[in-house]
């Protein structure tokens with residue numbers, strides 16, 4: 043079979059997509075398709091599960107199998123797909139509201155269960171689809187349509203949360219740092235166990251406009267200046283300037299995943315003969 | 320539906336009880352549901368424990384891995400039904416069980432199964448509410464929730480068992496109907512049948528009629544996951560097979576990608592109704608606990624746990640001929656069966672463990688021609704035959720003597 | 721010289737390719753839409769393709 047190009051993982055007849063000019067979603071989608079192409083995963087063996095939100099619309103542009111669920115529940119739908127058919131590659135695309143606010147409980151439990159899913163949470167710091175309301179990843183004091191006087195609440199550090207919950211793989215990238223983002227997603231897919239990739243991405247239409255962060259280009263420039271590679275000397279000393287955040291692989295371990303552990307359960311049950319009645 | 324065409328009391332015919340591999344066991348209703356699911360081919364359970372349904376989860380946790388299946392305890396019921404839907408789309412028969420509070424949490428994603436046309440079974444062992452209510456006590460107050468609990472226009476199948484044997488048999492039927500119609504089916508049990516222990520016959524697995532979903536036969540590039548066959552039901556491929564397809568909770572076209580066109584939306588929603596309503600002969604199940612040819616003084620319409628005490632009461636009515644019509648299918652509502660039975664009766668009585676749900680439907684069907692009486696109770700206790708007898712006496716004095 | 725294709729049906733004029741091409745290959749027209757002005761400088765690094773949110777760019781790829 044001839045190699046699949048990354049564009050063949052896209053359903054190009056659905057383009058142009060519905061995202062705003064300069065929205066990072068399209069860049070993240072490109073990174074995902076390039077990761078899939080690099081791994082040459084057969085399209086019928088990939089199931090992309092999405093939630094509800096701007097980023098959650100990504101399934102409409104993919105030529106793999108897909109399941110578009112409900113707001114916050116994508117990981118639970120994906121858990122069913124993976125637990126029933128461990129041989130499939132299951133990728134879960136969620137916004138920060140979807141994956142970490144309404145869906146936060148599923149996120150920590152998927153990580154704890156260490157189920158072999160690859161979650162790509164696109165963090166644009168607000169609810170894009172519904173008009174830019176506050177999210178659990180909106181920084182304190184930031185302005186959104188529901189925090190006109192500044193956000194009184196603190197934001198989650200999603201990577202630390204998911205790391206603490208036990209995921210095998212945790213990484214953060216941005217839509218500015220694309221070649222790295224491709225690799226982070228690719229490595230997350232190959233990693234057994236729960237993989238979590240947070241993608242920092244601009245929502246110029248709402249978050250950018252309300253916080254006077256300038257155009258999409260200005261927001262991309264800010265990603266370039268604020269991101270600090272986890273392997274850089276600055277990251278090693280831990281002395282990061284205000285507003286900086288780490289990008290790169292933040293946790294990487296090889297604990298047994300749910301599938302491996304459940305296979306052992308099945309073996310025990312079968313050895314016991316199962317039916318007690 | 321065409322009454323002349325229907326077969327009588329159908330779920331009796333699901334199983335052949337004569338074979339050698341038949342097992343006779345003393346089981347609890349919940350255990351029988353788990354056995355029925357496995358016999359029907361279920362190999363995936365995702366759930367969250369809740370009284371009075373937890374024994375189903377416990378039985379599945381023990382038995383499913385032994386037959387190569389998967390049990391997973393999710394973090395809540397929203398996730399349970401979501402995982403069931405995901406698993407089913409890989410071609411595995413999947414189900415979950417819960418009770419009131421959990422059933423409420425499942426409503427949004429049950430809508431996904433309806434719109435996405437995903438076969439699955441949801442068992443709701445009804446308990447007394449509202450809210451946490453009397454958590455360990457029986458009720459039958461989720462009849463309307465089962466039908467109307469979600470937002471949006473939609474239709475679905477609800478079955479209700481009255482005995483432990485029916486817990487087994489109807490679980491098989493529920494899976495068969497889910498697979499047949501590519502739709503979720505709700506088994507609406509109650510605390511009484513779920514916790515009752517009785518002798519049940521588990522038939523030789525080879526003798527159990529099993530229905531599996533229609534798979535596509537076209538070349539993969541031509542597959543449209545929401546293009547119905549002439550029977551209104553589209554074939555469903557498995558994730559991971561050679562067929563690549565999308566399933567979505569958004570309104571979609573035949574290809575399974577979002578579509579906003581009103582004409583498409585209208586046709587799709589209509590088909591969700593007609594794919595069931597055009598096949599009522601396969602869906603509607605009732606049991607006449609009397610000779611349906613007989614003229615009755617009083618027709619007693621029951622479902623689930625009210626059936627037994629009503630039958631006992633019907634036998635004890637002096638100078639009065641009463642017969643029990645048990646609704647096995649609650650939704651779509653078995654209008655034709657009730658209309659036919661009511662024609663041959665002078666009055667109708669509907670006992671139910673709620674303050675008036677099924678009676679509204681019975682009144683709608685019977686109309687003003689015959690008096691329809693209720694016996695309603697919502698205090699966490701089941702009916703005693705004597706309570707039903709007393710109500711029969713009242714009804715008799717009012718209009719039958 | 722590397723062939724650079726801009727698909728006008730997809731481009732939404734966000735300006736990202738113009739701002740971040742390391743070789744400043746793109747200029748903007750009066751609407752802010754990118755125009756290839758210095759194609760000879762292109763190294764085919766592919767960054768513009770990767771950062772284009774709208775799948776509107778092709779660089780040196782076989783036309784499809």
Ligand SMILES: Cc1ncc(C[n+]2csc(CCOP(=O)(O)OP(=O)(O)O)c2C)c(N)n1
Pocket residue numbers: 094095096097098113136137138139140141164166168169170171172177
């Ligand atoms: C249960 C439920 N509650 C609320 C909504 C409305 N809603 C749709 S998307 C969304 C937030 C989307 O934000 P996010 O997940 O961050 O994704 P983005 O749009 O920013 O990509 C909300 C609140 C919904 N669809 N379902």
Ligand code: SF4
Pocket residue numbers: 060061062064065066067096097166170171244245246247248
């Ligand atoms: S609203 Fe924000 S997140 Fe949504 S498409 Fe527009 S820029 Fe992107």
Ligand code: SF4
Pocket residue numbers: 724740741742743744745746761762763764765766767768769779
């Ligand atoms: S490929 Fe690289 S050098 Fe060429 S136009 Fe794109 S960003 Fe500039």
